[in-house]
Amino acid sequence: MEAKIGVFLCNCGGGMKNIDFDAAGAKVAKIRGVACVDLISDLCLEEGREKMAAGIRAENLDRVVVAACSPEFKEHVLGQVLENAGLDGHLLCMANIREQCSWAHEGDVTEKAVELMNMAVNKARLLQPVEKQDIAVDREVLVVGGGFSAVASALQFSRVGLRSTLLEKEVVLGTATRELEGLHGFDICSMIDAVEGDTNIEILTSGRMTTAKGTIGDFTVTITKEGEEISRKYGAIVLATGYRTELALGSGLELRADEEAISRAKIVSQEQLFGMLNDPFIDTKPKTIGFVFGFSDENSRFPTLATLNNALAAKKEWDSEIYVFCKDVEVDSEGVEKLYREARECGVVFLKCEVLPRIAVDNGRIAIEAEDVFLGEDTIVACDLLVAEELLFPTEGTAALSSLLNILLDSRGFYQDENVHLYPVASEKKGVFLVGGCRGDLDTGRVLTDISSAVMSIDKLLLSGTITVEIERVKADPQKCVACLTCIRVCPHGAIQLGRVDGGKEIAVIVDLACDACGICAAVCPAKAIDFQGYRDDQLLAQIEAIEES
Amino acid sequence: MEEIKQAMALYKKVLVAGCGTCVTVCWAGGEKEVGILASQLRLARSAEGSEIVTLEAIVERQCEKEMVAELKDKVTEVEAVLSLACGSGVQVMAELFEDKPVFPAVNTTFIGMPEKEGLWVEMCGACGDCFLDRTGGICPIVRCAKGLLNGPCGGTRKGGKCEIDPDKDCAWVLVYRRLEKQGRLDLMRQYYTPKNFRAVKRPGRVQATKA
Amino acid sequence: MNGRIIAFCCEHSAYPAADLAGKLGLHYPETLRIIRVPCAGRVDVIHMLRALEKGASAVLVLGCEDGACHHITGNIRARERVKHCDMLLREIGIDGRPVVMFNLSPNAPHKFVKAANEITKIIKESREAR
Numbered sequence: 001m002e003a004k005i006g007v008f009l010c011n012c013g014g015g016m017k018n019i020d021f022d023a024a025g026a027k028v029a030k031i032r033g034v035a036c037v038d039l040i041s042d043l044c045l046e047e048g049r050e051k052m053a054a055g056i057r058a059e060n061l062d063r064v065v066v067a068a069c070s071p072e073f074k075e076h077v078l079g080q081v082l083e084n085a086g087l088d089g090h091l092l093c094m095a096n097i098r099e100q101c102s103w104a105h106e107g108d109v110t111e112k113a114v115e116l117m118n119m120a121v122n123k124a125r126l127l128q129p130v131e132k133q134d135i136a137v138d139r140e141v142l143v144v145g146g147g148f149s150a151v152a153s154a155l156q157f158s159r160v161g162l163r164s165t166l167l168e169k170e171v172v173l174g175t176a177t178r179e180l181e182g183l184h185g186f187d188i189c190s191m192i193d194a195v196e197g198d199t200n201i202e203i204l205t206s207g208r209m210t211t212a213k214g215t216i217g218d219f220t221v222t223i224t225k226e227g228e229e230i231s232r233k234y235g236a237i238v239l240a241t242g243y244r245t246e247l248a249l250g251s252g253l254e255l256r257a258d259e260e261a262i263s264r265a266k267i268v269s270q271e272q273l274f275g276m277l278n279d280p281f282i283d284t285k286p287k288t289i290g291f292v293f294g295f296s297d298e299n300s301r302f303p304t305l306a307t308l309n310n311a312l313a314a315k316k317e318w319d320s321e322i323y324v325f326c327k328d329v330e331v332d333s334e335g336v337e338k339l340y341r342e343a344r345e346c347g348v349v350f351l352k353c354e355v356l357p358r359i360a361v362d363n364g365r366i367a368i369e370a371e372d373v374f375l376g377e378d379t380i381v382a383c384d385l386l387v388a389e390e391l392l393f394p395t396e397g398t399a400a401l402s403s404l405l406n407i408l409l410d411s412r413g414f415y416q417d418e419n420v421h422l423y424p425v426a427s428e429k430k431g432v433f434l435v436g437g438c439r440g441d442l443d444t445g446r447v448l449t450d451i452s453s454a455v456m457s458i459d460k461l462l463l464s465g466t467i468t469v470e471i472e473r474v475k476a477d478p479q480k481c482v483a484c485l486t487c488i489r490v491c492p493h494g495a496i497q498l499g500r501v502d503g504g505k506e507i508a509v510i511v512d513l514a515c516d517a518c519g520i521c522a523a524v525c526p527a528k529a530i531d532f533q534g535y536r537d538d539q540l541l542a543q544i545e546a547i548e549e550s
Numbered sequence: 551m552e553e554i555k556q557a558m559a560l561y562k563k564v565l566v567a568g569c570g571t572c573v574t575v576c577w578a579g580g581e582k583e584v585g586i587l588a589s590q591l592r593l594a595r596s597a598e599g600s601e602i603v604t605l606e607a608i609v610e611r612q613c614e615k616e617m618v619a620e621l622k623d624k625v626t627e628v629e630a631v632l633s634l635a636c637g638s639g640v641q642v643m644a645e646l647f648e649d650k651p652v653f654p655a656v657n658t659t660f661i662g663m664p665e666k667e668g669l670w671v672e673m674c675g676a677c678g679d680c681f682l683d684r685t686g687g688i689c690p691i692v693r694c695a696k697g698l699l700n701g702p703c704g705g706t707r708k709g710g711k712c713e714i715d716p717d718k719d720c721a722w723v724l725v726y727r728r729l730e731k732q733g734r735l736d737l738m739r740q741y742y743t744p745k746n747f748r749a750v751k752r753p754g755r756v757q758a759t760k761a
Numbered sequence: 762m763n764g765r766i767i768a769f770c771c772e773h774s775a776y777p778a779a780d781l782a783g784k785l786g787l788h789y790p791e792t793l794r795i796i797r798v799p800c801a802g803r804v805d806v807i808h809m810l811r812a813l814e815k816g817a818s819a820v821l822v823l824g825c826e827d828g829a830c831h832h833i834t835g836n837i838r839a840r841e842r843v844k845h846c847d848m849l850l851r852e853i854g855i856d857g858r859p860v861v862m863f864n865l866s867p868n869a870p871h872k873f874v875k876a877a878n879e880i881t882k883i884i885k886e887s888r889e890a891r
Contacts, residue, residue, distance in 0.1 A: 070780045071797070072772075096795070099783030105791050112791055119794070408833065419831050421866070422773070428833045484575035489667035492833040518832035519803030523842075524667070526580035527570060527608075535799055540808055543796050547765045548815040551852035582807065586849070589810035594853035596814070 003125045004035040006061035007117060008052050009097075010043040010068035016102035020110045027114045028067075031121050035059055043068055049081045056085040063124040067095040067117045088129030090534060095120035118549065122542040130473045130533050134466040135513060137217030138235040141458060142167060144209065144401065145240035147177040149436025149447050151191045153238055156455045158200035162462060165202045165232065166195065167223060169397065172205060176242065176395075186444055204230075208397075212237070212405050215495070215514035216431025217467055235462045236431045237405065238454055239415060241398060243437035245269065245390040248296065249359055259361035266366050267359075267386045270306040277313050285318040286384035290368045293389050294326040295356040301443045303390055304330050308339040310387065311348045322348045323381045325357045325370055333443040351379060359386065392441050405432055406494045415439050425454040429494050430514050433458065469512045473533045474522065480529035481507035487521035487530060496521060554587075554632065555594055557653045561629040563603040566591070566655075567621065567643065569612035569635035576670055578656050579634030581608050587634065587655060612639025618646050625650055660692070678750030684737050686728030691745070693721035699742045766793045766880060767812040768821040769804045773831040774867045775823030782870035789877035792818075801825070801862075802835025809846045809860050819880050820846075820860045823873070827864060836864060857887035 007028050011021050021039055029037045036059045042048035043066065056064060064087065066078055071094040079089030095116040101109050141157055143150050146168030157164040166173065173195065174188045195201050207225035214220050219237055223230045247269055255263055268276070273289075276282055291311060293303035307324060314320050324343075329350065331337040344350065357370035366386040372379045394413045402409050407427040408416040415434045418426040425433050435450040436442060442450065461467060476487070478501050487508050488496045495514035498506050508530070510521070522530040528537065558564060566588045574580030588604040595602040605624050609617050612635035621643075625631060630651045633640045636658040644652040660672040675692040681699070682689055691697045695714040702722035705713030710723035729735050770776040776797050782789065794817075798804055801824025809820045822843050824836035843862040850860065861880055865872040 070776075072777055072780055096780070099780040100795055101783075103783035103786065104779075105788060109791065115794070119796075416833070418833065419825075419829055421829055422831060480570075480581070482570055482574050482580070485664070486575075486577070486667050490834070490838070492835070516832065518800040518835055519798065520800065520832060520835055520838060523803050523805040523838070526577045526582045527574045528581035528585070532799075532803070535803055537805075537807070540796060540798070541811055544767060544808070544812045544815050544817075547767065547794055547812075547817060551849070555853060582805070585807045586810060589807060589814055590849050590853055593810060593814055593850070593855060597853065597855050 003033050003063045004059070004061050005033045005063045005065060005121055005124050006055060006059055007034055007037045007065045007067065007121065008043070008055065009037065009039045009117075010048070010066065011039065011041050012069060012098055013041055013044075016098055018105070018107060018109050019097060019102050019113045020108070024067075024110050024114050024117070028117050028121070031118055033063075033125055034121060035061060043074065043078070049078070052078075053081050053085040056082065056087060062087065062091065063127055064092045065095060065117060065120045065124045066092065067097045067113065067120065069098040070094075070096045070100070090130045091124070091127050093120045093124040093127060115546065119543040119546040122546045123539050126536065126539045126542055128533055131471040132468055133471050135217065135469050136466050137462055138219070138233045139462045139465060140164065140232070140234050141236050141238060141462070142219070142221060142232070142234040143238045143240055145242060145436075145438070146170060146173040146175065146205065147240065147242045147436075148174075148186055148188060148191070148444075149242065149438075149451060150238075150240035151188065151195050152448065153240055153435055153451045153455065154195055154201045155191065155198070156451055157458070158198050160455060160459045160463075161200075162455075162459065163200050163202070165204055165234075167207050167209065168203070168205045169208055170205065173203065176244070209401065209404060215511050216461070217513055219431065236433065236458045238433045238435060238458070239401065239405075239427075239438055240435045241395050241401065241438040243392050243414070243441070244395050245271075245302075245392055248356075248389045248391045255361060262361050262364055263366070266384065267388050269390055270303070270310055270387060273310050273314070273385070273387050274306075277310070277317055284384075286314075286320055288321045288323070288381070288383040289314055289385045289387065290366065290381055290383040291322070291324040291387045292326070292357055292359075292368065293324075293387075294328055294330070295389055296391050300328075300330055301333055301441050301446070302392065302437075305333065305336060305339075305443050307387070308336065308343050311343050312339065312346070315343075315346050315348065320385075323368070323383065324348060324350045325353055325368060326350065327352065327354065334445040336443075356389065359388075392437075394438065398438065405429060407432055410440075412440075425450050426457070428492050430516060431461075467513065470517075471512055472510075473512070474510050474515050474517060474519070475531055476508040476510060476521075476525075477529045477531065478504055478507050480527050482527050482529070483507055484526060486524050486526060490524050491521055492516075492518065551590070554591070554653065554655055558591060558602065558630070558632065562601065563605075563628045564591075565605045565607060565621070565624050565628045565631045567612065567631055567633050567635070568606075568608045569633075569639050570608050570610045573635055573639075573656065574608075576662075576664070577668065579636075581606075584608065584634060587632070591632075609635075609639075612636075613642055615642055615646055618642055622647075676750070676754075677745070677747060678754070679745060679747075681742075681745070684740070684742070685725045686732060686734070686737075688721055688724050688728060690721045690725060693719075693724070698722065699745060701738065764792050765817045766790070766819045766821060766877070766884075767817045768793055768795050768823060768877070769798050769801065769808065770795050771801045771824045771835070772797055772799055774825040774829075774865055775801075775863075775873060777867040778823075778865055778870050778873040781868065782873050785870055787870055787874045789874045790881045792881070793821075793877050800830070800832045800835035801839035802830075802832055804839055804842065806842050806846045806849065809843070810849070813850075813855075813858055813860075818858055818884050821876060821880055822860070822862045823876060824862065824864055826866050829866065857884070857891065859883050859887075 025037045040048045083089050097113040141164040144167050154164045173192045177188050207223045210224045211222045217235050219234045291307045294300040311322050352373045353370040357368045360367045365382045367382050369380045407429050410416040417424045418428045433454040435454050436447040493516045495511050499509035519532045522532040568579045568584035625647045632653050632655050634655045640654045661674045662670040662672045672692050706720040712718040712720050812820045824839050830836040840862050846860045863876040
């Protein structure tokens with residue numbers, strides 16, 4: 001049966017003067033399948049939308065085209081109008097005659113507007129409804145890790161009323177974090193106390209995830225704890241496994257055996273220095289301290305913060321002379337500018353150099369040699385303690401977890417954010433979130449932001465206990481699928497599995513809950529077996545065909 | 551493509567026939583590739599100022615006469631057939647529709663397996679005299695660039711890579727590692743005489759025992 | 762050829778960028794026809810070829826910036842396909858009807874306009890060369 005298409009034009013209250021709406025309407029009315037054309041000047045308003053709904057009912061339309069502003073603004077609202085009028089929201093196709101026609105060009109663009117509407121009508125003819133279903137989800141969250149970001153996440157989940165499990169591989173929470181807390185300015189011990197007293201949080205220490213199956217809302221995870229296997233269901237998984245650091249001294253540091261011992265004692269990490277600063281029984285206070293940081297090509301938020309905090313503390317505790325060799329001081333984190341200023345004001349010397357300084361052992365002291373960019377000459381500082389450049393690495397186990405959960409790692413081996421700008425705390429697998437140092441170099445403020453946004457996203461997903469899912473919007477035709485596994489291998493969201501429908505042969509089955517509707521599978525399928533409602537091949541080609549007709 | 555274009559030069563209406571099994575799986579002749587080739591043909595022709603009408607069809611397995619026979623109506627309509635099946639499918643098509651010229655659109659090269667999406671590697675040379683029991687399940691005849699039977703050639707690069715193509719693993723390093731794992735390294739000490747590659751008399755023909 | 766340029770625009774980047782261009786009153790050639798796609802990775806070689814078959818003088822595929830694709834690999838796959846399509850066109854000796862990919866972010870309307878102008882320039886130059 002030929003579709004009955006209604007076209008609703010909106011002139012944006014006179015905001016599109018270079019389109020002759022009467023002429024356009026008359027032309028569109030002649031397109032095959034168009035049952036009615038209606039000019040409504042205020043689709044933004046409730047009255048306009050009611051008029052549209054009334055029109056749909058009166059003409060008994062089964063497809064709707066709206067020529068108005070960008071679908072980016074109004075598609076979901078107008079889809080609702082269709083639903084109110086008894087039609088599926090997917091039976092709407094919009095022609096963007098405002099942003100991408102009227103406003104983008106000077107002079108009369110009536111003809112282009114008509115062409116855009118023709119494209120939309122062509123596509124609308126082929127639209128099909130998509131069924132929706134509420135799927136029950138598990139409301140528990142698994143938080144992997146036992147450091148600052150994991151503990152803080154669990155506390156926030158509890159605050160919004162979600163139960164969570166903290167899964168830590170070490171015997172106690174916060175093992176690696178205790179040494180860092182002063183550097184970052186948080187109090188892990190009282191946070192752990194709070195977690196232990198919280199009935200919404202279960203703590204599983206000495207545990208490791210061994211398998212993880214399922215999708216968002218319905219993960220089944222097995223955990224091995226002291227030789228025992230525990231199986232649990234979770235609605236979402238948060239990875240908060242942190243990072244580790246290694247000293248980087250640069251190449252060319254060749255030491256004799258006696259120098260080796262000196263270097264071991266006098267070249268330290270930020271954590272070690274912090275420990276020394278808090279040691280009331282330290283025998284000799286270093287008179288001169290050199291810091292080197294910021295020469296790796298990565299962000300250096302953690303080293304910057306640690307250097308500034310430690311330098312200030314050393315000034316205060318020991319009144320040492322302090323030289324900081326760095327490329328740039330990145331002060332983009334909260335409060336860092338102030339710290340930097342304070343450090344300068346109390347006499348910490350910053351030397352800007354372009355390449356990693358050379359380090360040597362000289363007369364029982366550590367010599368740092370570098371070319372100062374501003375002076376344009378070599379500067380040599382002999383110091384009693386060198387706090388060396390540290391490089392950040394993902395924690396051991398990161399790779400194993402990523403293959404277990406089937407999520408990507410970035411080029412440095414950290415978890416890959418789905419989108420660095422838009423969705424930094426989501427992995428490409430729906431329902432698996434990443435917070436804190438496990439996705440790269442972050443300071444405390446950013447970690448807290450991470451946690452808040454992850455908790456809010458998960459709260460929104462799981463709080464009602466159900467998720468509304470579009471059923472079979474993307475679907476492989478069992479007749480055409482040859483189970484070549486291409487789509488399963490390319491799906492960026494791990495949403496396709498090999499399965500059987502009604503006991504038939506094995507084919508690609510798209511898990512609606514996990515699918516993020518990108519259409520990559522539909523494009524790569526060599527058998528053209530995958531249909532993506534709204535962006536089916538014929539629907540895209542119908543729009544292309546409209547240009548031929550013009 | 552140049553070959554295909556020339557072969558089609560005489561015709562105004564052709565059938566582009568894909569195969570729904572092996573060549574679909576390896577992205578060479580499924581519905582998607584059929585669509586692309588047909589479109590490419592039409593574009594090429596229109597660039598020359600003439601036209602070509604293309605019909606498109608997919609057969610589940612173009613090596614099966616019964617399945618190819620389903621195309622009868624479409625084949626009758628056209629002047630020639632362009633087959634994206636393997637060499638065997640092309641021949642079945644040609645045999646079934648003897649009056650129509652059938653052209654191959656793909657060059658069938660090897661029997662392989664997918665390493666990842668879009669990358670296939672040759673695994674078997676269909677030599678008819680399987681050697682895999684002695685090499686830990688790794689075929690040196692096709693996976694060694696030189697097809698050596700008795701250990702590596704001596705040109706193996708650091709990291710166990712092939713001297714001819716550093717992207718490829720030296721098959722004999724793989725064999726050694728595999729046999730080492732299985733505790734069967736003694737197999738490496740055996741000498742194997744040159745293989746008789748005429749084990750399969752061409753054309754190959756296999757008659758299964760009647761059940 | 763009817764001079765139309767078909768631009769497949771990813772709804773996470775190029776489509777909002779085009780909207781923004783309109784909002785800011787940045788002009789680009791009227792011949793551009795935008796087809797909205799959920800990801801540049803949805804666009805297949807056949808869509809590009811069919812656009813040319815239907816008379817388009819060029820095809821643009823516009824996706825997210827490298828490393829910022831909402832679907833991780835969609836923009837990379839799109840680029841590969843554009844390259845493949847270009848190869849297919851070369852094979853049959855069609856030039857002067859370019860298929861080009863650009864990466865941009867949703868807040869880069871100028872880059873969108875630049876892409877539209879650039880492809881128009883390429884078409885014009887190759888037409889004059891003939």
